[in-house]
Amino acid sequence: MATEPELYAALTEIFQDIFLRDDLVLTPDLSAKDVEGWDSFKQIEIILASEERFVVKFATKDLDALRSVGDLVRLIQAKSA
Amino acid sequence: MQPMGGMAARVFSEDDQLAFAVLSGDVNPLHMDPVAARRTQAGAPVVHGVHGLLWALDELSAHFPLETLSTLKVRFERFIPVTQPVELRVVKATETSLRADITLDGIPVTLITLALGPRSVKTPPPHPNPGVRVGAGPEPVRVLSLDQIAETNGHIDHVADATRIAQTFPRLSAKIGPSRIAALASSSRLVGMVCPGLHSIFLKIAVDLVDAPQDHSGIDFTVTRVDQRFRLTTMNIAGDGLLGSVECLVRMPPVAQPAYKELLGWVEPDAFAATTALIVGGSRGLGELTAKLIAAGGGQCLITYAVGQADAQAVAQEINAGGGRCDILPYDVKRDAARQLQALPTRLTHLYYFATPQIFRQKSNLYSPDLARDYLSVYADSFYELCRMLADKEHPLTAFYPSSVAVEERPRDMTEYAMAKSAG
Numbered sequence: 001m002a003t004e005p006e007l008y009a010a011l012t013e014i015f016q017d018i019f020l021r022d023d024l025v026l027t028p029d030l031s032a033k034d035v036e037g038w039d040s041f042k043q044i045e046i047i048l049a050s051e052e053r054f055v056v057k058f059a060t061k062d063l064d065a066l067r068s069v070g071d072l073v074r075l076i077q078a079k080s081a
Numbered sequence: 082m083q084p085m086g087g088m089a090a091r092v093f094s095e096d097d098q099l100a101f102a103v104l105s106g107d108v109n110p111l112h113m114d115p116v117a118a119r120r121t122q123a124g125a126p127v128v129h130g131v132h133g134l135l136w137a138l139d140e141l142s143a144h145f146p147l148e149t150l151s152t153l154k155v156r157f158e159r160f161i162p163v164t165q166p167v168e169l170r171v172v173k174a175t176e177t178s179l180r181a182d183i184t185l186d187g188i189p190v191t192l193i194t195l196a197l198g199p200r201s202v203k204t205p206p207p208h209p210n211p212g213v214r215v216g217a218g219p220e221p222v223r224v225l226s227l228d229q230i231a232e233t234n235g236h237i238d239h240v241a242d243a244t245r246i247a248q249t250f251p252r253l254s255a256k257i258g259p260s261r262i263a264a265l266a267s268s269s270r271l272v273g274m275v276c277p278g279l280h281s282i283f284l285k286i287a288v289d290l291v292d293a294p295q296d297h298s299g300i301d302f303t304v305t306r307v308d309q310r311f312r313l314t315t316m317n318i319a320g321d322g323l324l325g326s327v328e329c330l331v332r333m334p335p336v337a338q339p340a341y342k343e344l345l346g347w348v349e350p351d352a353f354a355a356t357t358a359l360i361v362g363g364s365r366g367l368g369e370l371t372a373k374l375i376a377a378g379g380g381q382c383l384i385t386y387a388v389g390q391a392d393a394q395a396v397a398q399e400i401n402a403g404g405g406r407c408d409i410l411p412y413d414v415k416r417d418a419a420r421q422l423q424a425l426p427t428r429l430t431h432l433y434y435f436a437t438p439q440i441f442r443q444k445s446n447l448y449s450p451d452l453a454r455d456y457l458s459v460y461a462d463s464f465y466e467l468c469r470m471l472a473d474k475e476h477p478l479t480a481f482y483p484s485s486v487a488v489e490e491r492p493r494d495m496t497e498y499a500m501a502k503s504a505g
Binding site for chain 1: 158180189192194284308310311313
């Protein structure tokens with residue numbers, strides 16, 4: 001299973017690709033209100049790209065509780081365990 | 082090395098819409114029918130995403146070496162309403178790549194990423210034995226369920242010939258060839274007309290430009306993923322020098338109101354026997370439902386429409402055929418009420434005000450005074466003018482003005498709507 005720094009590194013690549021921003025730095029508290037253009041479509045893109053990258057599948061109820069990047073990291077860790 | 086920033090501007094007109102529909106074969110109502118489009122997430126006819134893309138690539142062809150274009154990745158992030166001005170801007174350009182956006186009111190609506198360099202040596206997959214074969218002639222738009230989509234593959238012939246393509250996009254045609262442009266146009270037809278068809282929104286296309294020979298024209302397509310949670314579909318496409326994938330949303334169809342006869346059992350036959358109601362915006366949605374319920378309760382309805390005459394006629398016909406009483410009247414709340422409503426019956430008892438402009442709109446700033454004024458003109462000014470006019474003529478009159486959860490919850494980017502709705 002990937003370490004937390006590895007997860008953040010991989011998610012950074014995903015976010016930078018989705019938002020087309022090389023300067024995007026992920027922190028646990030980062031959320032939709034902090035990133036311009038992070039709307040519901042972008043959220044779906046993040047979810048799908050994360051599922052593909054980490055070979056996991058999220059249930060709809062898991063997604064409802066996602067509020068920040070830290071939440072996403074914890075969810076990936078839980079699904080990968 | 083090359084020009085940066087704003088490069089070109091354009092307004093896509095209704096004639097442009099028609100021209101691209103003829104070229105591509107994509108006549109999805111989202112692009113072509115104002116009445117149907119207002120019942121979609123777009124709210125009004127919008128430019129074909131691929132049309133915007135091809136315009137942008139044609140402009141970029143004048144400044145960049147697109148003859149070496151090897152990979153094209155595009156995201157259709159937001160709609161481009163017809164008649165709204167858009168700009169093409171170059172975000173970043175290097176010897177091997179190019180980033181450009183189409184923007185509307187400063188907001189990126191189409192994100193374009195190009196790779197420049199040697200083309201891929203990938204070979205297209207074998208021509209499938211298609212379940213769906215779409216010829217070059219006109220075909221009706223298909224309506225596929227998510228389960229049907231999952232089983233779909235096929236082949237689409239191009240509608241336009243090379244000459245017309247070259248006339249429409251001359252600079253791009255000289256750089257990448259008319260066949261590839263035809264294939265891109267056919268990807269619009271694939272999504273908008275074939276799979277998913279009617280209830281679709283094109284989100285992304287990512288293709289390599291390949292030089293492999295091909296023994297047939299057109300594009301092959303195969304659905305590779307259907308995500309039921311998000312109603313997303315991914316398809317591989319191959320043909321005429323393109324190899325890659327498209328992604329689209331299978332949007333929810335417009336909500337259909339219950340039939341009048343179904344509602345007859347929901348209310349007492351004389352519940353609204355003393356009601357003569359003017360229902361503004363009664364041709365669809367809650368206005369339609371209100372008209373049916375009042376008529377089912379023995380009331381008399383007069384429903385108004387601004388653009389949806391056929392919808393209004395259908396509602397009235399359904400009610401009248403079921404034994405109710407309903408008439409229609411054209412009324413645009415942004416124009417003088419007294420002049421338009423001269424033919425009102427004299428014994429009006431109720432006003433139901435369901436008039437609404439397009440609610441979800443794109444904007445670049447936290448607050449747009451123009452947008453607020455537009456909403457206020459409908460929800461406050463026109464409502465007040467109508468009430469005053471009717472109060473002068475009819476007394477007493479009961480007016481119903483629907484609230485909105487947006488007033489309490491104030492969703493992101495809906496400040497102006499919430500303010501105006503509250504003011505009304």
